[in-house]
Each structure stands twice: as C-alpha cells, then as structure tokens.
Amino acid sequence: MKPEGHPDYREVVFHDLSCDFKFITRSTIGTREKIEFNGKEYPLVKIEVSAESHPFYTGKHKIVDTAGRVEKFRQKFGSVGSKTAVAAG
DSSP states (O other), X not given: OOGGGSOXXXXXXXXXXXXXXXXXXXXXXXXXOEEEETTEEEEEEEESOOTTTOHHHHOOOOOOOXXXXXXXXXXXXXXXXXXXXXXXX
C-alpha cells in the first residue's frame, strides 16, 4: 500500500465547550490546535455538543416558557393593533 493514500489516523482530544468535558478518541479530522492532556500532547477539536451535554443522554431538558410570552407582549403594547382584541370586542 502507498503511505500517502491514507489519512493520518491518530489520537485526538475532543473538547465539549458547553460542559468543559474532554475525551480522547482516534480520528482523521484535521486541526491546527493542540492541547496537553494526561501528560501528552494531542490535536484538539472543539465541539458544542457531546453525549455529556446532549439533553437526550443527560435527561436534562430545557423548558422554554411560551405561556407567559403573550401576556408580556400584551402588557408591553396593550391591545393596540391586536387582532384578538378586535375579535373579542
């Protein structure tokens, strides 16, 4: 086999930025950054979500308050230009 025909498959540190979790795995991903982890230098890949921070795996779902938004809007702007105020009146 030709050595230039295969990508560089090496150990890489993935850093989940949302929960500051780092793990080592093997990958061919290209990166310019490096990090020292467990006394050794590895290429670094920064990610937003991993199994440590994803709501499906953690069971921690963010609940968005949608019920209070209409009331906040009505308190701020009143019934000026509101279609529901015309229909209700």
